[in-house]
Amino acid sequence: MQFALLTIDGSDLGAAQVELLQPSERGLLRGQLVCRTCRGPAHFRRRSTNGNAACFAARHVSGCPEAVLSDSPWPEPGDEEVARWEANENVIALAIDGAEDATEPDDSTARVRTPGQGAHRYARTGPAFGSTIQRGATNLLRQLVNWPTFKTSSVNMRLPSGELVPVHTFFSRVRDASREGHVGHLRGFWGLVHTLDDWNGRGLWINSPPAYNLDSLRLFLPSSIHPAIIEKFGLASIDELRGRYVLLIDTARISGGNRFMADVYQVERFATIPKPENDPND
Ligand SMILES: [Zn+2]
Numbered sequence: 001m002q003f004a005l006l007t008i009d010g011s012d013l014g015a016a017q018v019e020l021l022q023p024s025e026r027g028l029l030r031g032q033l034v035c036r037t038c039r040g041p042a043h044f045r046r047r048s049t050n051g052n053a054a055c056f057a058a059r060h061v062s063g064c065p066e067a068v069l070s071d072s073p074w075p076e077p078g079d080e081e082v083a084r085w086e087a088n089e090n091v092i093a094l095a096i097d098g099a100e101d102a103t104e105p106d107d108s109t110a111r112v113r114t115p116g117q118g119a120h121r122y123a124r125t126g127p128a129f130g131s132t133i134q135r136g137a138t139n140l141l142r143q144l145v146n147w148p149t150f151k152t153s154s155v156n157m158r159l160p161s162g163e164l165v166p167v168h169t170f171f172s173r174v175r176d177a178s179r180e181g182h183v184g185h186l187r188g189f190w191g192l193v194h195t196l197d198d199w200n201g202r203g204l205w206i207n208s209p210p211a212y213n214l215d216s217l218r219l220f221l222p223s224s225i226h227p228a229i230i231e232k233f234g235l236a237s238i239d240e241l242r243g244r245y246v247l248l249i250d251t252a253r254i255s256g257g258n259r260f261m262a263d264v265y266q267v268e269r270f271a272t273i274p275k276p277e278n279d280p281n282d
Contacts, residue, residue: 001066004033004042004056012036018044019054038064040277059277078147085155088129092167093158095136096249096268132158137188137271141247144171144190145273148280159186174207177217179260182252189217189262190247192275196239203263204238206246219248220263221270228267235272247271 006013006029013033018026026044033042035058042058060067085092127133135143143150151171156164172182174191182189197205203223209216221229226238235241249269250262264270 001035001042001056001058003036004044004058005036005039007032007034015044015054015056019047034058035060035064035066037066040064062277078143079149082143082147082149082153082155085127085133086153088127088131090127090130091132091156091158091164092140093132093134094140094160094170094249095134096266097160137247137249137269138273140171140188141190141245141271141273144188144247145245145279145281146276161186174217174219177252177260179215179254182217183254183260184251186249186251187262188247188249189219189252190245193241193244193246196242206241214258215260217252218259218261219246220261221248222263222265225265225267225270229270229272232267233272241272244272244274 002015003012004015005011013029018029021029029044031041033044033056034040035042035056038058038061040058040060042056045055045057047054058066084090150167153167155167157167157170158164159170171188171190174189177187177189191207194207197208199205199220201223204221204226206219206221208218221238229235229241230238247270248262248264250264252260252262255261
């Protein structure tokens, strides 16, 4: 769409106007733009390299007429980011030791002067060739859920051991995990929470498969980590995980009861986000 509502002062803002702003000024608009019709959160999208004009993308409330007019899905800007990381051979450092989400996408973006466009024009080039981008569990889960090309990308992850593993190998949907592929490897397992089953007050099994099914990955959240999860993600109770996406980063193993499982004891190795309204994974 070509116009969005600026919530700070209730004014209409055109994409062509926003395009003329400097990146720092544009940054001030983040979180302040909504669809004029349904008030769904909106964001500015730059002119694309294949000639599409600058516009706004929004997460519309279902039935919003603006959604029908806009043919661009919400996640596209993220896919541009992934393409840039692949082209620049960037490496994603897995931040699971307390430094989570220290690097926001735009903080890692180099701004360079573009010759011939005046002294104050800046071009966005993405992180420098070969440079490292630090990502914690929460940002990684957002990227997995909202950016269709991230989960299949060949961008390398650097694990705490120093090992490099491509994104498409490091992350697995819970339902796709297998003993052969995952036991003994530090990996990120993600999916939607359908059921939570209490285990003698010691913790919760997520989406626990039937007892006879020993091949499906079982995710376990010990009770000791529940308070940290509730606080970090602003939940009223641990039961609110139902219906949300979760990511557990762990070395999958075979338990004493011959169960294929993963569990987390540090909140830095766990993330949860609400299921998006227009979920690209449905
Ligand atoms: Zn709308």
